Amino acid sequence: MASALDLEEQEQLDQLKHFWKRWGNLISWVLIALLGAYAAWNGWQYWQNRQASQAVVLFDTVEQAAQRRDLALLERAVADIQDKFGSTTAAHHATLLAGKVLADNNETDKAEKALTWVTQKADDAGLVALARLRLASLALQAKAYDKARQWLSAEVAPAFQPLVADRLGDIDLQQGQLDKARQQYQKAWNGLDDRAEYRQIVAVKLAALGVDAKAAGASK
Numbered sequence: 001m002a003s004a005l006d007l008e009e010q011e012q013l014d015q016l017k018h019f020w021k022r023w024g025n026l027i028s029w030v031l032i033a034l035l036g037a038y039a040a041w042n043g044w045q046y047w048q049n050r051q052a053s054q055a056v057v058l059f060d061t062v063e064q065a066a067q068r069r070d071l072a073l074l075e076r077a078v079a080d081i082q083d084k085f086g087s088t089t090a091a092h093h094a095t096l097l098a099g100k101v102l103a104d105n106n107e108t109d110k111a112e113k114a115l116t117w118v119t120q121k122a123d124d125a126g127l128v129a130l131a132r133l134r135l136a137s138l139a140l141q142a143k144a145y146d147k148a149r150q151w152l153s154a155e156v157a158p159a160f161q162p163l164v165a166d167r168l169g170d171i172d173l174q175q176g177q178l179d180k181a182r183q184q185y186q187k188a189w190n191g192l193d194d195r196a197e198y199r200q201i202v203a204v205k206l207a208a209l210g211v212d213a214k215a216a217g218a219s220k
């Protein structure tokens with residue numbers, strides 16, 4: 001009985017050896033590839049998390065510089081976060097914030113450069129829309145009306161369409177196209193949420209053009 005078991009085990013062992021001799025290398029390489037892919041995935045996850053953590057630290061620096069209006073520190077921190085972590089959301093938010101602060105401090109060229117970077121690098125459609133709106137405002141201030149319209153020509157999410165209409169109304173108004181301005185402001189007012197504070201600003205613009213926003217909106 002023992003001999004029979006030994007013989008059976010020996011046959012199984014021989015079959016296993018034969019199988020491994022034939023397929024062992026392939027199995028080993030597949031296993032190595034799988035383990036390598038798993039290790040690479042873990043490494044990528046670790047790198048992503050580390051990148052995000054380090055980017056947040058720099059974002060905090062940008063935010064603090066913005067609050068203190070320390071433009072020198074702001075520019076250094078933004079350049080750093082763009083250079084090292086340009087693909088992160090933190091970098092996109094930091095640059096958008098920097099663009100606003102620079103514009104508020106009359107650093108128009110630097111603000112335009114920062115906001116343009118956001119439109120080119122950010123994956124978030126909302127951030128891109130905000131950057132485009134701010135770029136349109138800068139162009140409007142410079143009376144570069146065609147350039148302002150160009151920044152507003154891209155498709156945006158429904159939530160941003162009223163703001164685009166409002167900005168287009170501003171351009172029409174400055175160009176003396178009052179009927180078009182009324183239409184754009186009314187479109188903006190109709191599209192904004194009832195609770196949106198900015199809706200009241202649009203209503204004031206319409207009133208200045210002789211339009212009762214509520215009455216005009218109700219008639220549509």
